[in-house]
Amino acid sequence: MDCENGADTSTRKRKLCRLVVLSFALLCILQATLNISLRLAFYSSDTTTTPDCEAIIKNLTKQQDMKMNELACYIQQGWIYFNHSLYYVSSTKNTWNDSREDCLQRGADLVIINSREEQNFIREFKTRTWIGLTDAEKEQTWKWVDGTTLTISFWDTDEPNSLVRDEDCAEIYFYRRENSWNDTPCGRKNVWICEKKM
Template structure:
């Protein structure tokens, strides 16, 4: 240690070496806990990121397999619906974006080598329900009022399919054509005036392609 004497005063100044005091055990423990918490959080983040990567890979593989597998037994790449047509079972369905009368709608389907959709089961009806709010399907009672038949001549199974509430009712002086409705509290088959402009659903089977 060096001692300096001032010539103008009796003050003495002592300069010594800086002494660093050791940290207390409490401070060391707190620092160690903070470091462990940081490492624990980092480990959790890295583990979560790794799991997300694995899940993404699994999802991508599942989607590719689903898209590459046939949608029905026996279906091949050749046995698929044309572009913009939907497949259910062995049939392809076209949902129009335009609106026409029942007869004009059917003519459009014929030009597409199809016909207005014939609904044979509740499963098929469930598939078509919701594709549009209202669309013509291939049923009519023009020949005999109250006797509904499909465009292929087979009778409509009124008990096996879902009709909208209170339908068919033959309102407004005659509703001889059938449509499929998807509206709140009004879902199912409905009889409607054939001249009304509606969307429509065409159907053709895979062996018609």
């Protein structure tokens, strides 16, 4: 009896082993079929989107070409490119308001200084110049021409001081120093710098 029972158990184990091997083989075949199907699906979707990708690339290239042409045009008109902005330095002097009006007519505005690098770049023009900063709306609340409040500043020592009545406009005065800003009356005549973001 024990011998028959042992043979029976051995046969069951072999059948179970074959079933496991067969199941594993079927799973491998199923996995391979799924991989092939998915690759074919991705390949066919890639080929259908290729013309769209090419169109996007062509469009980007056209946009870059247009930007380069626009940039070249501005540079021919005397604008200077620095750090994603164009700058125009006037050759004459005017009041702060008239200077701003000139910038607006050029599709720009008086320069807004957002960093130490930009401050040092503007100082390189080595002239007393208007910047787009004023407290005309509310005394001692300095705002840029785009309406943003002053966060980084380069005022000279003891500036702004409203030493003379109604010193509501900011200028670069002490251009040899990094902290070169001065407040002065807006009716004074200075060179000005326009800035146009690219």
